[in-house]
Each structure stands twice: as structure tokens, then as C-alpha cells.
Amino acid sequence: MSDGSVTEWWRVSVAEAMELQRRLAQQVCQELRVPVPITIVAGIDAAYGGGNIYGAAVALWMPSLEVIESAVAVRPEEFPYVPGLLSFREAPAILMALRSLHVRPDILLCDGQGIAHPRRLGIASHIGVLANIPTVGCAKSLLCGTTEEPPNAFGATAPVWDQEELVAMAVRTRRNAKPVYVSVGHRVDLPFAVDLVLRCCRGSRLPEPVRLADSLSKHAARSATMDGVTPSPATDKTP
């Protein structure tokens, strides 16, 4: 077979992308299959600048949340932003950043949905299946589903339902702040996902791993963009 069809899975049409999601969604594991105890957690996120996408990954020790190392990867913007197809736009850069880490995270905390997705394959689940690693989705807003406002206290939760299915939990990670939406990514169950997110909170609305990855990706995009430098990432590298 030609390696192009295998490695560049994101270079597809919107219809093909949705079809691939339906297929990969069947491979998502919603049961707890993680190393015990969790020693290394990595936060991942992406930012845009100058027509490129900056994927970032930050690895931290558990339970201290001390940073071990971080990495950034740059890729050109190829797939457009289409609600429900975010992973086809951001995952290539994020996977490349993950690959350059020298440590192997036990689990990934992703900025975005896990199975709280129309076809049950948000970016967290997609990356989990592709990399065969446990993942948790932690989004700042909902893509689908309905919920109630959780009590205004740290750790309070409220279920998120979509089509009669429990797809996520609204979680209050900080008093007086809007909740975040935690969902199963891959190889974890919902209770564990919520617990991990809470154990990663250090005063901010976003759990530390995600907050740091968000910050790193933004700084990388910003600094590269205003140096008049518009990096031309190699197009032949596979994430």
C-alpha cells in the first residue's frame, strides 16, 4: 500500500473525515486501563499563527505537578476548522509534539472533548486511539449535550446528557468560575477522568497540564509570528 494513505489521515474531505470518525469511535475504550499509579501526566493544546498550527505538550509529575519537560511542534494549517472535526486540524501538530517528548506520559489531558461529541470521537478520544494511550477530554464549552449548573464549590459536578447518554460531567474546578466539561477520552472511565482533572487543579479554572500547554502553544505561536519569521515546517514529517 502507499504510505500516503496511511500516514496523512488528516488530508481527507469533510465526508471522509466523518466516516473515519465513525470507524475509530468503535475502538474507543471507556473502561479504566491505565498504569497504576499514574506517575506522569501530559497536557496538550494548540495555537495558531502565521498560517501555522503550534502543537504543545507539557509533561508533569503526579501528584506534585512539577514540570518534567515540554515540547512544541509546528505544522501548516491544512484542514479548516469545522465543528466536530477539530482533530483533523490540530492533532497532527499535537501528535508531533508528543512524539518529541523524552518521557512517556501515563495519560494525556486534552483541551477539547473526548466522547462528548456527535460521533463520540472528540480530539481527546481520537488522539488516544491513534497513540494507544489513556486520555481525558477537558473542554471549556460544550459541543453537544445538555447539563445543569453545578453547585458553586470546588469539585462540584453535574451530568451532561446527549441522546439519553451520559457523555461528560460539568466540573467546577474553581469557585466563581464557569465549569469545565470532562469526558472520557480513551482507556479511562468518567469517575476517574473527573478525579484526575481535580487532582491536577492548582487554583486556575484549567487544570495545570492543560493551562501550561495552552500557554506554551500561544507563546510559541506569538514569538514565531512577530519575529517576522514564518517557519515553513517540513511537509514530509509524519506526526
Add this chain to the structure above:
DNA sequence: GCGACAG
């Protein structure tokens, strides 16, 4: 047909 719509 109309509105909603992760980042």
C-alpha cells in the same frame, strides 16, 4: 427549513 456549533 432553522439554529447550534470543541478550538
Add this chain to the structure above:
DNA sequence: ATCTTGTCGC
């Protein structure tokens, strides 16, 4: 996500 100033609260 990104474009952008000041402002309210802990």
C-alpha cells in the same frame, strides 16, 4: 482559535 482596553474580584 484570533482580533483587542479597560476593569472587577480575590
